[in-house]
Amino acid sequence: MTLGALEGPRAEYARRVWRRVRAFLITLVLLQQIISAWPAQTLTLDQLTRPEGERLVSVLERTLGLLGVERDREQIKQALVDRSLDVARFRRTLLRPFRMLTSGLASDQQWGLFLISRSQYFRMQIDLLRDDGEWHTIYRAGSFDELGLGPMLRYRRVRGLYNPSARVGPRRQYSGFVSWLANELFAMQRDARQVRVQMERFQLGHAGEPVESLGFEFARIRTRAGAP
Amino acid sequence: MRALLARWVQFWDLREPADSLAVLRIGLALVVLCDFAAVGRFGLVAPLWAPIEDGGIGPAAYAAPSCWFYEVFGASAFNAGLLFTLACVATASLCIGWCTRSSALALLLAYSQLAQLSPASDRGIDTLLRNVLIILVFAPSGATLSADARLRTGRWISDARVVAWPRYLIVVQLIVMYFSAGMQKQSQAWTSLGGYSALYLVLHQPHYAAFSLPHEWLVTFSPVLRISTFVSVWFERLSIFVPWLMWLRATRDRPGRLRAVVNRTHLLEIWVALGITFHLGLALTLQLGIFPWGCIALYPAFFQPESIRRLPLLAAVG
Numbered sequence: 001m002t003l004g005a006l007e008g009p010r011a012e013y014a015r016r017v018w019r020r021v022r023a024f025l026i027t028l029v030l031l032q033q034i035i036s037a038w039p040a041q042t043l044t045l046d047q048l049t050r051p052e053g054e055r056l057v058s059v060l061e062r063t064l065g066l067l068g069v070e071r072d073r074e075q076i077k078q079a080l081v082d083r084s085l086d087v088a089r090f091r092r093t094l095l096r097p098f099r100m101l102t103s104g105l106a107s108d109q110q111w112g113l114f115l116i117s118r119s120q121y122f123r124m125q126i127d128l129l130r131d132d133g134e135w136h137t138i139y140r141a142g143s144f145d146e147l148g149l150g151p152m153l154r155y156r157r158v159r160g161l162y163n164p165s166a167r168v169g170p171r172r173q174y175s176g177f178v179s180w181l182a183n184e185l186f187a188m189q190r191d192a193r194q195v196r197v198q199m200e201r202f203q204l205g206h207a208g209e210p211v212e213s214l215g216f217e218f219a220r221i222r223t224r225a226g227a228p
Numbered sequence: 229m230r231a232l233l234a235r236w237v238q239f240w241d242l243r244e245p246a247d248s249l250a251v252l253r254i255g256l257a258l259v260v261l262c263d264f265a266a267v268g269r270f271g272l273v274a275p276l277w278a279p280i281e282d283g284g285i286g287p288a289a290y291a292a293p294s295c296w297f298y299e300v301f302g303a304s305a306f307n308a309g310l311l312f313t314l315a316c317v318a319t320a321s322l323c324i325g326w327c328t329r330s331s332a333l334a335l336l337l338a339y340s341q342l343a344q345l346s347p348a349s350d351r352g353i354d355t356l357l358r359n360v361l362i363i364l365v366f367a368p369s370g371a372t373l374s375a376d377a378r379l380r381t382g383r384w385i386s387d388a389r390v391v392a393w394p395r396y397l398i399v400v401q402l403i404v405m406y407f408s409a410g411m412q413k414q415s416q417a418w419t420s421l422g423g424y425s426a427l428y429l430v431l432h433q434p435h436y437a438a439f440s441l442p443h444e445w446l447v448t449f450s451p452v453l454r455i456s457t458f459v460s461v462w463f464e465r466l467s468i469f470v471p472w473l474m475w476l477r478a479t480r481d482r483p484g485r486l487r488a489v490v491n492r493t494h495l496l497e498i499w500v501a502l503g504i505t506f507h508l509g510l511a512l513t514l515q516l517g518i519f520p521w522g523c524i525a526l527y528p529a530f531f532q533p534e535s536i537r538r539l540p541l542l543a544a545v546g
Binding site for chain 1: 236237239240241266267270272275276280283284285286287296336337339340343344346347348349350351352354355358359362393397400401404405406407408409412413414415416417418419421422423425426428429430432433434435436437440443446447450515516517518519
């Protein structure tokens with residue numbers, strides 16, 4: 001039996017109250033959605049020294065100048081960092097009542113999708129140290145795939161485990177990923193003694209400029225149990 | 229003020245046929261099912277979600293279960309499989325619309341547990357779909373095109389009128405995502421400072437690019453990529469106007485020159501078409517898994533249920 005199926009003045013009153021309660025709850029959800037979408041990360045002085053940061057500071061400097069307020073660039077940068085801290089703190093306070101629910105349901109409104117903070121990217125390379133004592137490359141993302149690992153490694157959930165950020169490096173689960181992958185490879189390749197996973201960092205210039213390799217990083221080596 | 233509040237309450241009580249919500253529900257469930265099928269095909273259930281001692285990548289371990297499912301039932305590879313199976317069954321059940329709200333709740337709970345067991349493998353699209361699932365738990369998305377409708381009325385399609393607020397909330401969810409993503413794209417690559425080079429950069433990344441195109445080709449196509457970057461970032465930022473466009477469309481019978489011009493120029497349809505093109509473009513050029521399809525699955529929220537009903541397939545079922 002739903003509220004809509006009931007009849008009589010008391011049912012009509014209950015429906016009216018429910019409509020108001022529902023509108024209130026929806027308003028609460030909307031507010032939570034919007035506040036939750038405010039950037040949780042704060043600005044840093046380093047970010048404001050990048051060209052896009054400098055541009056923002058210039059715009060603010062000019063705008064304040066038009067309003068008759070004189071501030072030098074360093075003061076503006078510091079004020080921006082301070083205000084972003086205030087906003088993040090305020091956001092956390094407002095969202096505190098919802099935190100248990102949102103963290104329990106892994107729900108969030110932070111949508112930093114493909115931000116691309118640097119013109120750099122990585123290419124994963126997997127090598128095996130075989131019984132002949134030589135390192136053999138078995139996988140280089142996008143160009144070489146001896147064992148047909150590509151489809152699995154490029155699957156979004158797996159990529160999330162190893163794909164490093166150009167700014168902050170590999171994720172927390174990278175080490176565990178390498179250990180798991182090494183065990184898989186040891187099972188597949190009887191003559192593999194060691195597995196090495198590493199990321200080659202590339203620098204990309206403007207269109208037309210060549211791509212430059214900056215070398216390998218985040219190398220992790222796993223040795224087969226019992227191997228010399 | 230009282231009149232305004234009364235209109236606000238009235239707005240959230242609006243009714244409409246359930247077709248948009250039902251198509252969205254089916255689309256969302258199909259996308260999640262495809263993703264789970266990929267997990268099964270690659271044999272990733274244990275690596276992604278089992279505790280480290282049972283062959284998992286982590287962070288879950290016997291001593292650190294990471295989620296309440298493991299705390300209650302124990303952290304083991306078997307329970308990882310059980311949780312994954314529960315999620316699959318709930319998704320299939322949501323897709324056919326059997327015990328629809330309970331299925332949405334079961335999927336939401338299982339999906340969030342999987343997220344906590346492997347945070348790095350849980351991507352933005354998973355969060356988006358879970359956010360929508362929260363709405364579907366309270367929404368009558370099984371009122372039509374569902375086993376529930378079949379059991380209740382003897383027909384797969386029902387003409388029942390349901391509350392429209394779930395559809396509006398899903399629209400808000402999409403707008404929040406697009407606008408927030410668009411506004412956060414302030415790095416050089418997304419602006420004139422970097423020559424709108426974001427897509428040029430992304431297509432170089434072998435972890436993301438669907439095809440490893442030669443550098444020279446990407447240089448040749450860079451003007452097209454710059455235009456695409458510009459269009460995609462402004463498509464996201466301009467999404468803030470979509471609720472206003474939808475309101476103008478819903479009130480098209482009212483007078484007003486601006487309303488008439490906006491409706492005549494089909495700005496809403498253009499934005500939606502751009503969105504679908506944007507996501508299909510992503511699906512074609514980048515390996516983003518279910519991201520583009522998951523977003524497109526939510527697009528029925530932008531359509532009036534009456535227009536969904538006119539789709540040939542649904543018309544045939546009806």
